[in-house]
Amino acid sequence: xxxxxxxxxxxxxxxxxxxxxxxxxxxxxxxxxxxxxxxxxxxxxxxxxxxxxxxxxxxxxxxxxxxxxxxxxxxxxxxxxxxxxxxxxxxxxxxxxxxxxxxxxxxxxxxxxxxxxxxxxxxxxxxxxxxxxxxxxxxxxxxxxxxxxxxxxxxxxxxxxxxxxxxxxxxxxxxxxxxxxxxxxxxxxxxxxxxxxxxxxxxxxxxxxxxxxxxxxxxxxxxxxxxxxxxxxxxxxxxxxxxxxxxxxxxxxxxxxxxxxxxxxxxxxxxxxxxxxxxxxxxxxxxxxxxxxxxxxxxxxxxxxxxxxx
Amino acid sequence: xxxxxxxxxxxxxxxxxxxxxxxxxxxxxxxxxxxxxxxxxxxxxxxxxxxxxxxxxxxxxxxxxxxxxxxxxxxxxxxxxxxxxxxxxxxxxxxxxxxxxxxxxxxxxxxxxxxxxxxxxxxxxxxxxxxxxxxxxxxxxxxxxxxxxxxxxxxxxxxxxxxxxxxxxxxxxxxxxxxxxxxxxxxxxxxxxxxxxxxxxxxxxxxxxxxxxxxxxxxxxxxxxxxxxxxxxxxxxxxxxxxxxxxxxxxxxxxxxxxxxxxxxxxxxxxxxxxxxxxxxxxxxxxxxxxxxx
Numbered sequence: 001x002x003x004x005x006x007x008x009x010x011x012x013x014x015x016x017x018x019x020x021x022x023x024x025x026x027x028x029x030x031x032x033x034x035x036x037x038x039x040x041x042x043x044x045x046x047x048x049x050x051x052x053x054x055x056x057x058x059x060x061x062x063x064x065x066x067x068x069x070x071x072x073x074x075x076x077x078x079x080x081x082x083x084x085x086x087x088x089x090x091x092x093x094x095x096x097x098x099x100x101x102x103x104x105x106x107x108x109x110x111x112x113x114x115x116x117x118x119x120x121x122x123x124x125x126x127x128x129x130x131x132x133x134x135x136x137x138x139x140x141x142x143x144x145x146x147x148x149x150x151x152x153x154x155x156x157x158x159x160x161x162x163x164x165x166x167x168x169x170x171x172x173x174x175x176x177x178x179x180x181x182x183x184x185x186x187x188x189x190x191x192x193x194x195x196x197x198x199x200x201x202x203x204x205x206x207x208x209x210x211x212x213x214x215x216x217x218x219x220x221x222x223x224x225x226x227x228x229x230x231x232x233x234x235x236x237x238x239x240x241x242x243x244x245x246x247x248x249x250x251x252x253x254x255x256x257x258x259x260x261x262x263x264x265x266x267x268x269x270x271x272x273x274x275x276x277x278x279x280x281x282x283x284x285x286x287x288x289x290x291x292x293x294x295x296x297x298x299x300x301x302x303x304x305x306x307x308x309x310x
Numbered sequence: 311x312x313x314x315x316x317x318x319x320x321x322x323x324x325x326x327x328x329x330x331x332x333x334x335x336x337x338x339x340x341x342x343x344x345x346x347x348x349x350x351x352x353x354x355x356x357x358x359x360x361x362x363x364x365x366x367x368x369x370x371x372x373x374x375x376x377x378x379x380x381x382x383x384x385x386x387x388x389x390x391x392x393x394x395x396x397x398x399x400x401x402x403x404x405x406x407x408x409x410x411x412x413x414x415x416x417x418x419x420x421x422x423x424x425x426x427x428x429x430x431x432x433x434x435x436x437x438x439x440x441x442x443x444x445x446x447x448x449x450x451x452x453x454x455x456x457x458x459x460x461x462x463x464x465x466x467x468x469x470x471x472x473x474x475x476x477x478x479x480x481x482x483x484x485x486x487x488x489x490x491x492x493x494x495x496x497x498x499x500x501x502x503x504x505x506x507x508x509x510x511x512x513x514x515x516x517x518x519x520x521x522x523x524x525x526x527x528x529x530x531x532x533x534x535x536x537x538x539x540x541x542x543x544x545x546x547x548x549x550x551x552x553x554x555x556x557x558x559x560x561x562x563x564x565x566x567x568x569x570x571x572x573x574x575x576x577x578x579x580x581x582x583x584x585x586x587x588x589x590x591x592x593x594x595x596x597x598x599x600x601x602x603x604x
Contacts, residue, residue, distance in 0.1 A: 015448045022449070026457045141589045143537050145544050145560055146578035153571050164567070250452065250545060255564065266545055269456055277457075284450040 001300070004308045005293065012289040016282060020071075021064060023281045027274050028060040054080070067278065077275040081268070087279045091261070097167055098248030098260035101179055106245050109184030110191060114234065117195025118227070124200065132192055139189030147182050148255045165257035179256045183249055187241045194237050198230035205229075231302040239295030243287040336598040343594020349587025353580070357403035360396060378572050387572050389559070395572065399580050401554035406584060409470055410535045414528050416474040417481055422524075424478070425485025426512050430493055440486070443479035451476050455538065456547045464550045473538045481527050488520035522599045529592040533585045540581055556581045 042050070051057045055066060070077065076087035113136075120132040155178065156164045166175040202208060202225065211221045248262030261280070268276040299306045337343050378387040378395070386395035428439040458472035492498060498515050506514075540557030542548040549555050556577040563573035 015445050018445045019449055023454075023457065026461050030457075030461050031463075137586075137589070141533060141585050142582040143540060143578075143585065145541070145557075146582045149560060149564075149567070149574045149578040152567060153575050157568055157571055251541060254545065265453060266456065266547075269460055277453075281450055281453055284453065285448055288448060288450070 001297075001308065005297065008293050008296075012286070012293070015289060016285055017068065019285050020068060020278065020282060023278060024064045024067065025060060027272075027277060028063070030272060071279075071282065076279040079268075079276050080273045081271045081276070087275055090264075090276070091279070091283075094259060094261045094264050095248075097258060098253070098262060099246055100169065101167075101183060101248065101252070101258065101260060102245035104176065104180040105184035106187065106242070108180070109188035110238070113188040113191025114195045114230075117192040118199050118222075118230075120192065121196040121199035121203070122222075129196075133196070136189035136192035139185035140193070144182055144186070144249065145251050145255060147185065148178065148252065151178050151182065152255075165255070167256070167258040167260075175256075179252050179258060183245070183252055187245065190237050190241065191234070194233045195230055198233050199226055202226050202229040228302070232299060235295050235298050235302060239292050240288070243284070243291040247284050247287060333598040336601060337594055340594045340597060342590045343598070346587045346590025346592075346594060349583060350591055353403055353584050353587065354407055357400045357407055360400040361404065377570070378576075386576060387570075389563070389573050390566060390570060395576060398554055398559070399556070399576060402556035402559060402577060403580055403584060405549065405553060405555050406536050406539060406581070409466065409473070409539045410532050410588075412466075412470045413474045413477065413535045414532060416470060417477045417531070418524075418528060420474070420478045421481035421485050422517065425482040426489055426516065428482070429486040429489025430508070430512070430516070436486075439482065443482055446476075446479050449476070452541065455542055456545070459542065459547045464548065466549065466553070469539060469542065469548060472542075473535055476538075477531060477535070481524065481531070484523050484527050485520055488523060489516055492516060492519045526592075526596045526599055529588075529595050532588045532592060536581070536585055536588065 041047075048057065055063050067077075078084065078086050079090055116132045117136075120129040123129055152164055155162045162174050162177055163172065166172070167179070168175050205225075208221060208225055211225055212218065216224075248260040250262035250266050252258070253260040253263035254266070265277065265280045267273075268280065296308060300308060378385060384394055384396065386399065388394055389398060424439050428436040454476065455472040458475070459468060462468040462471075493516070495515075498511060501511050501515060539548060540555070540560075543555040543557035544561040546558075546561060548558055559577040560574050560581075563570065563577070567574050
């Protein structure tokens with residue numbers, strides 16, 4: 001097991017190298033540099049000085065190698081746009097909000113999605129089943145920003161119940177309602193679907209019929225045999241859902257004017273803030289890699305028959 | 311339905327009904343699937359039909375009210391630049407449909423070629439393609455697309471490429487797995503033994519074998535392609551100013567939602583309907599072609 005985990009982590013390092021190389025190569029070829037001047041241009045000598053300071057006068061693979069060497073030691077450099085602030089400092093300021101948003105969204109959508117998925121599966125083709133599935137399909141198909149438009153129009157413009165934006169968890173909790181609800185609706189829909197299908201499938205198994213036939217109470221059958229078999233598909237879908245939730249939503253943060261990391265990333269590209277973009281891409285890649293690894297390890301906990309091998 | 315379908319299929323297959331006819335029958339019996347097909351067809355008819363009868367660009371229309379249902383001749387109102395919404399929404403949907411089609415065509419060609427090469431020849435080619443696909447999946451999707459657009463410019467071709475480049479690994483994997491399964495079937499070995507060229511074997515024997523899962527994957531991917539285009543355009547990294555796009559209209563209309571709600575609500579609504587229709591259709595197609603899966 002330990003060997004497997006170490007191998008996977010080593011693989012993740014290689015992936016990081018490739019991803020950073022691709023991103024770096026693309027960034028380096030972006031039209032318009034971070035120090036292009038349109039009004040009051042710098043003298044050629046001064047521009048050369050600035051470029052030398054940030055290593056931008058060298059070929060791209062040299063800059064990339066130097067970046068990787070620094071990043072390996074935990075030094076992601078300083079942001080170009082927020083002078084004198086290290087990338088890590090900016091992260092601490094911006095990421096907290098995105099994590100709050102993500103955790104709150106998961107806090108309602110994961111338990112509710114699993115519960116309603118199971119409830120729907122226990123009465124297939126009932127009115128409850130159709131209603132739950134309909135909401136789940138809307139949640140997984142309709143784009144987040146479209147849901148945000150409809151809700152803002154109804155709740156803010158027409159009925160004036162909620163503010164149109166902002167993120168003030170303590171001063172005005174009403175600002176949280178729409179972003180948290182909308183951010184959670186996709187995971188909710190996905191979980192309903194997998195929980196429902198998982199339960200429907202397990203209820204066709206012989207051992208379920210045996211357990212019920214020999215008089216095991218229904219609730220016990222459901223929790224001991226039913227839910228246990230839904231765990232594997234749930235781990236599979238949660239592996240991408242969790243890192244996705246924790247890295248913020250560029251769309252919702254833009255719509256509801258929330259100062260989170262997703263919005264910051266979009267702005268960083270616009271400002272050609274290379275170190276910021278690089279650090280974000282790498283951190284997102286690491287989070288995803290670790291999340292998938294954790295999912296694979298959890299398979300062995302959920303189902304002891306699973307053996308990890310590569 | 312789920313329980314009886316395979317048995318029924320067996321019985322009818324023995325009676326000499328072709329699999330395609332069976333799939334069509336299953337599809338037509340599925341109400342959600344038919345509804346999805348009708349939604350997509352209706353919206354496509356609107357998207358490609360309406361602009362033919364109007365003189366676009368009808369910009370700077372001077373009307374007494376921009377809101378819908380207020381001025382005769384402009385049932386959906388006009389936007390802030392004085393464009394007829396009825397026409398603009400059609401053009402925006404035309405963009406969505408065109409881009410989704412181009413992306414999936416690109417994905418079809420790339421994944422058939424790469425998947426076949428990886429599965430058929432194996433060895434170094436397989437290793438290279440499979441590892442590339444694995445690393446590619448690790449790329450953060452939206453970030454990659456935005457970078458791609460910023461680097462290469464907001465044209466239709468680049469938008470198509472940026473979305474398609476993220477779509478190919480999944481379908482390539484499906485093609486490769488299926489090629490591995492069938493490449494040593496007797497009649498394929500025989501065909502090879504007779505000296506048939508590889509390209510001919512691929513087209514005549516291998517591709518027909520993987521058509522079902524492939525068609526399913528391609529059609530289920532359509533809504534996410536439409537989502538990618540509209541999301542990029544919404545964030546301001548999609549098509550350029552002159553190209554109509556529903557996502558872009560929602561993005562710029564956000565600030566006017568108090569006064570001109572229809573500028574944001576209508577494109578969001580049409581986009582949602584298009585995606586719901588495509589999604590119902592894809593699900594129905596999967597259930598029809600692969601009844602065991604549901």
